Amino acid sequence: MLIVMRHRPTTERVDPPPETHSFRITDLDEARAFCAEFYYEVHLDLLDQARPLAFEADLARLGAITVGDIRFGADVAIGAEVIDAYHVNLPIAGAIGSEHRGAVTIASPRRAAVFRPGTGASTRRWAADCRSLNIRLDRAVLEAELATLLGRPVRGPIRFGASFDTTRGAGLTWARMVNLLRSEIANPHSALLQPLVAERYTQGLLGGLLFAVDHQYADALTAHAPPARPRTVRRAIQVMEADPTHRFTTAELARIAGVSARALQEGFRRHVGLAPMAYLQQVRMGYARDELRHPMPGRDTVAAIANAWGFGHLGRFAAAYRERYGESPSATLRGR
Structure with missing residues (x-):
């Protein structure tokens, strides 16, 4: 028999709060330093010396995800020899032609470009009137999220397709989620910037991207997930009732129960009638x-x-x- 001790919560470790920043930069070296701090070491050069740099960036960093609304205000060439994370370019205005893994991809407000870690990427011309959301996603965290959704280990990098449509389906949903965060950067009281909400929102962005872009695990993700057996549901319930003050997530409960997050959710729906977090x-x-x-x-x-x-x-x-x-x-x- 499980004995549950009911007690008032004690102080827990508090994760660092989400960061938001706004930059206005006219010096090339300062712009390179910004990229190195929040993204990657880059080569950055003006293509038209008659038009000075007018770099602007409004940025939010929520744990494993960095979202920057970036404009250079001048024609530039930019490139990174090595990208150590998964990365998405989602233009708001204009288009960006980038070379990555031997192929050229054009990103626009209707189509996002995706970059994989381990190699470089370059943009020969980022036009002065181009404005783009640059999204950096930590490799280890994204791959761990995929493993949780699948309920099994993930071997090697996720081989994302080079781009995805942001005008329909899961791609449109994901683009709207990112744009919601962009619109909230200037709101100091945004719910998205509260640590507890930010944690769950970040998890949604990670999972949403995995459903929006084609990759070698896409079919397994969309396949029917068998419901968790009652004993795995009971295991999750026991853990929650034994430590109700813990900041559980569905992903964490799924790992404890030994099933995928989707299987646990389906098991709770069928056997409890509530989602794990509602329970x-x-x-x-x-x-x-x-x-x-x-x-x-x-x-x-x-x-x-x-x-x-x-x-x-x-x-x-x-x-x-x-x-x-x-x-x-x-x-x-x-x-x-």
């Missing part, structure tokens, strides 16, 4: 209700208890609580 929320709400019914005088408030169990938005907590228990949290706290 975890109900577990936490049950513990919050216990504390509301037996508060410590002079210390416990609805807000303090809700926050302690991971409910950061008091209004949403109260609405969900009332829907589940038929009374408000404050009514439970007052003993009514």
